[in-house]
Amino acid sequence: MGKQEANIYEIAREAGVSIATVSRVINHSNAVSEKSYRRVMDAVRKFNYVPNSTARSLSTSTSTSIGVVIPDINNPFFSLLLEGITRVADERGYHVLLFNTAENTDREHQVLQTMREHRLRGIIITPVSEQDPDTMKRLHNFETLGIPVVLLDREVDSQFFDRVVTDDERGVHAAVSELIRVGHRRIAIITGPEASRPGRERLRGYYRALREHGLPVTPAYIRKGDFMVDCAYEQTLALCAMQEPPTAVFSSNNMTTYGCLKAFNELGLRVGADIALVGFDDIDALCWLDYNISVVSRDVPEMGKQAMRLLLQRFESERGERAGARECLPTELLLRGSELLPESGRAH
Amino acid sequence: MGKQEANIYEIAREAGVSIATVSRVINHSNAVSEKSYRRVMDAVRKFNYVPNSTARSLSTSTSTSIGVVIPDINNPFFSLLLEGITRVADERGYHVLLFNTAENTDREHQVLQTMREHRLRGIIITPVSEQDPDTMKRLHNFETLGIPVVLLDREVDSQFFDRVVTDDERGVHAAVSELIRVGHRRIAIITGPEASRPGRERLRGYYRALREHGLPVTPAYIRKGDFMVDCAYEQTLALCAMQEPPTAVFSSNNMTTYGCLKAFNELGLRVGADIALVGFDDIDALCWLDYNISVVSRDVPEMGKQAMRLLLQRFESERGERAGARECLPTELLLRGSELLPESGRAH
DNA sequence: GTGAAAGCGCTAACAG
DNA sequence: CTGTTAGCGCTTTCAC
Numbered sequence: 001m002g003k004q005e006a007n008i009y010e011i012a013r014e015a016g017v018s019i020a021t022v023s024r025v026i027n028h029s030n031a032v033s034e035k036s037y038r039r040v041m042d043a044v045r046k047f048n049y050v051p052n053s054t055a056r057s058l059s060t061s062t063s064t065s066i067g068v069v070i071p072d073i074n075n076p077f078f079s080l081l082l083e084g085i086t087r088v089a090d091e092r093g094y095h096v097l098l099f100n101t102a103e104n105t106d107r108e109h110q111v112l113q114t115m116r117e118h119r120l121r122g123i124i125i126t127p128v129s130e131q132d133p134d135t136m137k138r139l140h141n142f143e144t145l146g147i148p149v150v151l152l153d154r155e156v157d158s159q160f161f162d163r164v165v166t167d168d169e170r171g172v173h174a175a176v177s178e179l180i181r182v183g184h185r186r187i188a189i190i191t192g193p194e195a196s197r198p199g200r201e202r203l204r205g206y207y208r209a210l211r212e213h214g215l216p217v218t219p220a221y222i223r224k225g226d227f228m229v230d231c232a233y234e235q236t237l238a239l240c241a242m243q244e245p246p247t248a249v250f251s252s253n254n255m256t257t258y259g260c261l262k263a264f265n266e267l268g269l270r271v272g273a274d275i276a277l278v279g280f281d282d283i284d285a286l287c288w289l290d291y292n293i294s295v296v297s298r299d300v301p302e303m304g305k306q307a308m309r310l311l312l313q314r315f316e317s318e319r320g321e322r323a324g325a326r327e328c329l330p331t332e333l334l335l336r337g338s339e340l341l342p343e344s345g346r347a348h
Numbered sequence: 349m350g351k352q353e354a355n356i357y358e359i360a361r362e363a364g365v366s367i368a369t370v371s372r373v374i375n376h377s378n379a380v381s382e383k384s385y386r387r388v389m390d391a392v393r394k395f396n397y398v399p400n401s402t403a404r405s406l407s408t409s410t411s412t413s414i415g416v417v418i419p420d421i422n423n424p425f426f427s428l429l430l431e432g433i434t435r436v437a438d439e440r441g442y443h444v445l446l447f448n449t450a451e452n453t454d455r456e457h458q459v460l461q462t463m464r465e466h467r468l469r470g471i472i473i474t475p476v477s478e479q480d481p482d483t484m485k486r487l488h489n490f491e492t493l494g495i496p497v498v499l500l501d502r503e504v505d506s507q508f509f510d511r512v513v514t515d516d517e518r519g520v521h522a523a524v525s526e527l528i529r530v531g532h533r534r535i536a537i538i539t540g541p542e543a544s545r546p547g548r549e550r551l552r553g554y555y556r557a558l559r560e561h562g563l564p565v566t567p568a569y570i571r572k573g574d575f576m577v578d579c580a581y582e583q584t585l586a587l588c589a590m591q592e593p594p595t596a597v598f599s600s601n602n603m604t605t606y607g608c609l610k611a612f613n614e615l616g617l618r619v620g621a622d623i624a625l626v627g628f629d630d631i632d633a634l635c636w637l638d639y640n641i642s643v644v645s646r647d648v649p650e651m652g653k654q655a656m657r658l659l660l661q662r663f664e665s666e667r668g669e670r671a672g673a674r675e676c677l678p679t680e681l682l683l684r685g686s687e688l689l690p691e692s693g694r695a696h
Numbered sequence: 697g698t699g700a701a702a703g704c705g706c707t708a709a710c711a712g
Numbered sequence: 713c714t715g716t717t718a719g720c721g722c723t724t725t726c727a728c
Contacts, residue, residue, distance in 0.1 A: 005493060007721055018699045023723060033697060053465040054411070055721035057402045058704045073430050079421045086448045095462070098446040100434045117401040145353060229636055258636040265638040285633045288577055288606040290613035355705055366715045371707060381713060403705035406720045
C-alpha cells in the first residue's frame, strides 16, 4: 500500500551517479556522457520513474498549468472553446485547470482568488462582466506578477490585455443586410447583455445595417435579452403579439435562438414560411433536426486555440512586450433559407 | 514588472514573528496568541499574501488537484458531468485538472502518463474503453500509489475501483416495457458500443423487456450503434427501409436520438404519429424545440457530484478500506407521447 | 562531464 | 505559545 513514487535520489543511487546528472538526463540539458546517460535511463525504466512536477515547479518558479475560467460549461459555445484550448495546451505540454463561474460575479472573484495560490503559468478567461472593477483589478494583478492573461470573446474595459474576439459587428451587419435585401422591413433583434462586448457589438451591427439601408429604428423591435433561453422566449412571444409584428427576428446567440424557436413553435409559426429568423452562432443540433436556420457562424474551437496560442507567445517573448494584442477572427454568414421573406420562400 | 508574490518570510519579518507562527496562523493550526495572530493577519493583508500551494504540496506530499478525464467535452452529457464534479470540488477546496481524450485510447494513455507527473489527490475518469489493458494497468498503478480512482458511467473489467453508474438496464427495461404496453410489437434498438457498460446494459434491458413480455427477438431490429449521430442516422434509415419496419425505435443515448430524428425528418416520418421513439438521456434542446420525446432520464450533474463525493470519502477514510464502492443512481422514465403507437396517438 | 550544495516556499516535529 | 530546523524533490550555479 502507498508504494511511493521513486524520486531522483533513488534513480541516482541505482545508476551510480549524482542527482545532478539524473536531472541533466531527464531534462536533456547539458552534455552527459553516453555511459551515464544509459545508466540513468535504465534506472528510470526500471523504477518507472516520472519526475515530480510539483517539486520542479517550486524549484524553477514556473509551471505548466494554465487557468481557464468559463462562465458556463454547459453552453456548447464554451465547451467548444474549451476543446480548442485543451487541444493546443496538450500539444504543447500544458494542462488546464478548469474553473466554472456559472455567470456569477462572486464566484468569479473567488475563483480568481484561489487561482493566486497556484503557480499558474497563464490565464484564459471569459469574464462574467466586462465592467466589474474587482475582476479587472485581479486580472491586472496577475499581469503584474508576470502571469499573462488572455480574454476570450468578452473583454474588459481595458486595452491592457491580450484578447481573442470575432468580428461580430460585421457578421450581424451582413446578416441583417441580407434580411433587408430579401425584402424584410420590420426586423427585430433580441439582444445580449449590454455589459458584454458580444451583446453590444451584435447590436451595433444591427443598427448599422438599418442605417445604411435607410430603415428607421423601431425601438419596440429591439428587445433586451440575456443570452438565455427563457428571456428570449418571452421576448419573442412579446414581439409576435405586437400589432405590427416583425417579419424577421435576429437572435443574438445560440441560446437566444432556442428561445425564439420555442416561441415560434408554440405559436405555430413556421420559420422561413411565417417568419424569418437568423441567429448568431451555429447550432449542430438544429442541423440534425433539419431546422435550416441561417446563422452568423464562426470557428469556435479555433478561438480557443488562438487564445492558447496567444498565451504561448507571451511565454516565449520573455517578459518582452506588454500585452494588448487583439486577435480578431472572422465570422461567416451561412444562408439556409430561414432568412427568407414570409410567403416568398416556403421550405418545401 | 515581475513584482514577486510575497512569501512566508516577508510576512514573518513584517509581523515580527517566526515563519512557523505565520504558518500556524494561515493554517488555523495550533493555538496562536491573540497578539501574534493580529500582527500576522495585518502583514498578510498589507502584502496581499496568499500561500504558495506548490510549496505546500511539496512539503505535505499532498495536493488539492484532482484529475478529470473525459472522452468528449462537447457531448452535453459529459459537460453536465463536469459541472457536477467542479461544483462539489469547488465547495470542498479542490480543483479540477481537465483532460479530454476525444474517445481516443492513445490519447488516454498519454494523458494518464502525464498525470503521473502531478501530485494528484485523486482521479475521476470515464475510460474510452472498458477493456483496454494499458489503461487498466495505469489506473491500478494510481491506486497503488495511494491515488484513488473513481470510474464514471463506464467501468473497466475490474471490481477494484470505486464507480458511479446508473440503473440503465432497469431504465431501458421500463421504457421498452412501456412501448410494449401501448401496443408495439416490432421494436428496434440502436445500441451503443458493446465494449462499454452503458451500451451493454441498455441492450440487456431491451432483451429482458422483450423476454418478459414473450416477444421474440428479431436480430434485424437490433442495430449496432456507436453513440454517434452519423451511425445512428444510417441505422435508422436502414431500419425504415426494411420490408417490415419497426413501429418503435429505442435509441441508446442522446447523440443516437439526434441521429434517429435526423433520419425520421428526412423520411418525413412524424415521431409519435408515424413512428415511436424513446431515447436514453434527456435533451434540453429537444424540449425547447417542442419535440416531446420520451426518455429514460437521469440526474447527470448528480452523477458527477457523487463521483467527487466518493473521492472525498476515500480521502477521509485515511488509507482505510480498499476501493470497490459502487454507487448506482436511479433512472426515470419520462413519458411525453413519443412512445405512442402510430395512429393511436397523434400529438395534436 | 560530473558532483556538492544552496535554494524554491512551506510544513511539522521538536525544543524551549 | 513560539522559534529552530530539517526536510519535500528538483534545478542550478559553481568548482573540480
